[in-house]
Amino acid sequence: MKILVCISAVPDTTSKINFTDNDTRFDTQGVQFVMNPNDEFGLTRAIWFQEKQQAEVHIATVGESQVEPIMRKALAIGATKGYRIDAAPVDGFFVATQLSALIKKEAYDLVICGRESIDYNGAMVPGLIAHECNYAFINTCVHLEIEGGQAKAIREIDGGNEKLSTSLPLVIGAQKGLVEESDLKIPNMRGIMMARQKPIEAIPAIEVAPRTFDVHFERPKVKGQVTLVDANDLDTLIDLLHKEAKVL
Amino acid sequence: MSVLVYLETENQSLKKSSAELASFAKALAGSEKTIGLCVNASDAANFTSYGLDELIVIDHPAQTLSAEEVAQLVAAIAEEVSAIKVIIGSSADARYYGSLIAARLSASYIPNVAAIPEQRDGELLYKRSVFTNKGYAYTAAKASRIVIGLSKNAFGIHENNQPLTLSQRSLDLDTPKVRSEGVEKASGKATIADADVVVSAGRGLKGPENWGMIEELADILGAATACSKPVSDLGWRPHGEHVGQTGKPVSTNLYIAIGISGAIQHLAGVNTSKVKVVINNDPEAPFFKAADYGVVGDAFEVVPQLIEKLKHFKAQTA
Ligand SMILES: Cc1cc2nc3c(=O)[nH]c(=O)nc-3n(C[C@H](O)[C@H](O)[C@H](O)COP(=O)(O)OP(=O)(O)OC[C@H]3O[C@@H](n4cnc5c(N)ncnc54)[C@H](O)[C@@H]3O)c2cc1C
Ligand SMILES: Nc1ncnc2c1ncn2[C@@H]1O[C@H](COP(=O)(O)O)[C@@H](O)[C@H]1O
Numbered sequence: 293m294k295i296l297v298c299i300s301a302v303p304d305t306t307s308k309i310n311f312t313d314n315d316t317r318f319d320t321q322g323v324q325f326v327m328n329p330n331d332e333f334g335l336t337r338a339i340w341f342q343e344k345q346q347a348e349v350h351i352a353t354v355g356e357s358q359v360e361p362i363m364r365k366a367l368a369i370g371a372t373k374g375y376r377i378d379a380a381p382v383d384g385f386f387v388a389t390q391l392s393a394l395i396k397k398e399a400y401d402l403v404i405c406g407r408e409s410i411d412y413n414g415a416m417v418p419g420l421i422a423h424e425c426n427y428a429f430i431n432t433c434v435h436l437e438i439e440g441g442q443a444k445a446i447r448e449i450d451g452g453n454e455k456l457s458t459s460l461p462l463v464i465g466a467q468k469g470l471v472e473e474s475d476l477k478i479p480n481m482r483g484i485m486m487a488r489q490k491p492i493e494a495i496p497a498i499e500v501a502p503r504t505f506d507v508h509f510e511r512p513k514v515k516g517q518v519t520l521v522d523a524n525d526l527d528t529l530i531d532l533l534h535k536e537a538k539v540l
Numbered sequence: 541m542s543v544l545v546y547l548e549t550e551n552q553s554l555k556k557s558s559a560e561l562a563s564f565a566k567a568l569a570g571s572e573k574t575i576g577l578c579v580n581a582s583d584a585a586n587f588t589s590y591g592l593d594e595l596i597v598i599d600h601p602a603q604t605l606s607a608e609e610v611a612q613l614v615a616a617i618a619e620e621v622s623a624i625k626v627i628i629g630s631s632a633d634a635r636y637y638g639s640l641i642a643a644r645l646s647a648s649y650i651p652n653v654a655a656i657p658e659q660r661d662g663e664l665l666y667k668r669s670v671f672t673n674k675g676y677a678y679t680a681a682k683a684s685r686i687v688i689g690l691s692k693n694a695f696g697i698h699e700n701n702q703p704l705t706l707s708q709r710s711l712d713l714d715t716p717k718v719r720s721e722g723v724e725k726a727s728g729k730a731t732i733a734d735a736d737v738v739v740s741a742g743r744g745l746k747g748p749e750n751w752g753m754i755e756e757l758a759d760i761l762g763a764a765t766a767c768s769k770p771v772s773d774l775g776w777r778p779h780g781e782h783v784g785q786t787g788k789p790v791s792t793n794l795y796i797a798i799g800i801s802g803a804i805q806h807l808a809g810v811n812t813s814k815v816k817v818v819i820n821n822d823p824e825a826p827f828f829k830a831a832d833y834g835v836v837g838d839a840f841e842v843v844p845q846l847i848e849k850l851k852h853f854k855a856q857t858a
Contacts, residue, residue, distance in 0.1 A: 305785055305805045309674040318675075329786045384639075384649065408635075410785055412670050412677075416649050419639025428717035431607070431636040434779065444721075448780055450632045451731030451764075455721035468786060473773045503648040506677040507665055512811075518818075518828050523837030526849050529817070532833060537815045539737070539794040540761075540853070 293347040293438065293460075296400040297335045298391055298418075299366055300381075301325045301359045302411040311509040318411075318509065327362050330406025334466030336476055337436060338404055339370040345438070347402075348372060352394055354387045356380055360492060367487035368479030374490070379497035384412070386502040388420035393498055395425050400461065401441075407432050407465035415465070422463040430456055434469030542573035544623035545592075546614050548631060549604075552582040556734060557629045559590050563698040564690050565627050566591030567656055577617050579605055584706060591700035599710045607633065608716040611640035616711065618645060618685070626687045630791075631733055638689050648681035651689030654812075672785045672808040692733070692791045693814065730764040732783065737763035737794040738813070740783060741771070742806075744799020744820065744839055748776035753843045754798065760850050766790065768800050784809035799839045802827025819843065 303309070304324040312319035327335075341347035351366045352375040353359050363374045377390045395403055403425075405418035415431075422429030428443075430436075434453070435446035438460070445456045448469065464470075479487070521529040534540040545565035547558040558578075566574050576595040578584060584597045596617060605613065614637070618626050626641060628634045635651070642649035650666045654676060657664040665678040669691065732738055739758040745751065751765075758765045765781060772782035783790050785805040795813035799820060800806060807830050810816070818831040821838045828834045835842055 303671070305808075309671045311675065318671075410672055413652055413672060414649075415635045415651060416639035416642070419636070420643050423640060423643030429607070429640070430718055432632055447636075448632065449723065449725070450733035451729065452723060452725030452780065454723045456718050457721055458718040468772075468782070469779045473769075501682065503681070503683045504650060505680045505682055506670075507660070507663070507680055508678050509670070510667075510676045510678070512673065512676065515830060516832075518831045518834045520828075520834045520836065523835050523842050526835070526842070526846050529833060529835060529846070530849055530853050533794070533815070533817070534853070534857075537794075537832065539815045 293341065293345065293401045294398065295338045295341060295347050295349045295402045295404060296395060296398065297331065297338050297349060297351045297366070297371065298403065298405045299331045299335065299351050299353050299363065300328045300406070300409045300411070301353065301355060301362045302328045302409055305329070305410065309511070311511070315508045315510065325359070325362060327365060328406050328409045330408060330410075330465075330467050332476060333468055333470045334404035334406060334464070335366055335369060335371065336471045337466065339477065340471070341402075341438065342370060350375065350398070350400075352377065352391055354379060354381045354390045354497070363492055364487050365479060367490045367492075368483040369477045370483065372490060374492035376492055376494045377497050378494050382502040383504045384414040384416040385420060385504070386500055388417045388424060389500045390497055391417070392421050392424040394495070395421065402438065402460060403427065403463040404466055405463065407467040418463050418465040425461070425463070427461040427463045428458040429463045430458065431465040433464040433466055436464060436470060542575050542621050542623050543569040543625045543627065544575050544577060544614070544618050544621060545627040546610070547576050547578040547581075548629065548633065549578050549581045552580055554578060554581050554583060554587060557631070557692065558587065559697045560693070560695055561627060561629050561690060562587070562590035562592050563700070564656070564695040566700055567695070567698065568625060568627070575621055575623065577614065579613070585704070588704045589699050589701055590697070591702055592704055593702065594705040594707065597706065597708045599708060605713070606716040606718060606720060607637040607640055608718065609713045610637040611644055612713050613711060614641045615644035624685055626685070628687065628689050630689055630692050634689060638687060642687040645685045645687065646683060647685035647687045648683040649687045649689075650679055650681065653688050653690050654694045656695065669812070673811050674808055691812065693793070693812070694791075730758075730762060732764045732766050732781070732788050732790060735762070735764035736792060737761045737796070738766050738783075738790050738792045739763045739796045739798070740766035740768070740790075740800060740810075741798040742768035742800030743770050745771075750840070751777070753847065757796070757843060757847050757850070760847060760854060763796075768806055797827055797831075798843060800827060801825050802830055
């Protein structure tokens, strides 16, 4: 089984978000980039397939050279080869088109994406890939087993779970639950040393017109002051929620 | 030309989110025709208050359709009625079939839309939340068609009574690649996605055995229960309750956070809720800065009292 994990580099979850150039661009100054958390859950499951079912795990990122440290981390966790598609990601369609070209060429059996990237929250790359490559698609995937080309999966739905079955080739949108937080691997020294020898192949991007364009950005409005209510005066809280906030 | 809005159904009824989605579609359509589309809705004829000109009801033998089937259906009808704009919601299902619809229509896909678009330099710009609500982008569509995912509670319900043409029909759909083997859902319980009120608790509750009072409070308010990430990581509560940047988004009318510190990753996922109430014994907890109302106090004392007082309040207002 050949697996591709699509990894996006996103601002660390604690980052303060600022915009620059007259609010037309995200300001990366001082921002630490990390592997998208949803992708990390997916990668960990991929490595499980590698260890338990002799799968071969590759990774791919659409991005410029500054994403390589994050790709190295994925290699240190256990992936054997990386592809960096050399372009600044413009929108989800652009990214999905680049990845689809690689997926078709390498004929991956399983493509693991995150359910969404926590930067632009598009939640669209895996679905767009599935359509373009004509693969099955399971989103918000919290359980995945594969045996003889058949997949059994569980996806999270509003208020519960749905059991699903399908055949490979398959794209999933991964999230927490696919593996537990405690299963996430921290690269060890040996992994880091080995990762230095592993290839990251830079491939040129194909020309494609993006389908959306972010014209400008804005930060959310600053919140007003909190109204504190005494712990011994909860009637006042109920009154405020009823009459002032009108939510009771 | 027209605007098409896909309305989800559950147990043969249109979901509550339909009213907001149809209101938004009407506002976006202006003088264009506003057409609704839904599957197996027995109450469709009554859906006359939100400005739809036409509602297409598809009869299908399956109770619910898979994401692939929804995508095929919506794309086919969008072609048929020449819809330039297709509107969907923000449920877990919508986040599944949204990209598949856009792919089929070669459309621009703009999810997490937070408002009616604005004209600027001859272009329509869609305000959408990015960086998990830490910012907004004003995004232009470059393809001739566009699929718009409206965030919950972003536009509100706008009544607009109007005669509705109902058309009922069936449509053959391809066999999907992914088969459903059954759904597991707590029956009768409000879900985080649909509830108007969400009661959420964190590590301040000390252990899973203390969730009785959280569930009781939620019951009284008809609320869904939620939790912070460590609480689900520790196995105190199921993963489905984890809310925040890496969990479920919450965009509800009232969010009550009990024993949650208000870490930036938690706030990012819940801060589009309209009214936030925080109960925490540490006056320095960062959540107080993001809250509308706060009670500094021990949850084990405040919550039981709040339950009693709310019971009294509900009895009076009932
Ligand atoms: C990559 C990443 C992603 C993350 N994503 C998320 C996410 O999506 N959602 C999320 O929630 N977190 C997320 N986190 C974790 C986040 O950083 C915090 O650790 C977490 O939100 C803290 O949970 P908590 O508030 O329940 O616990 P704590 O921070 O331990 O806070 C407990 C609070 O309870 C209060 N308390 C204690 N006793 C009482 C009492 N008796 N009565 C009242 N109050 C009391 C304390 O004053 C404290 O404020 C993420 C972290 C990382 C690194
Ligand atoms: N630039 C990128 N390079 C590689 N994979 C990406 C990139 N952007 C998004 N993805 C993948 O697509 C998933 C969903 O991203 P999005 O559709 O942008 O929310 C991510 O979790 C990644 O797995």
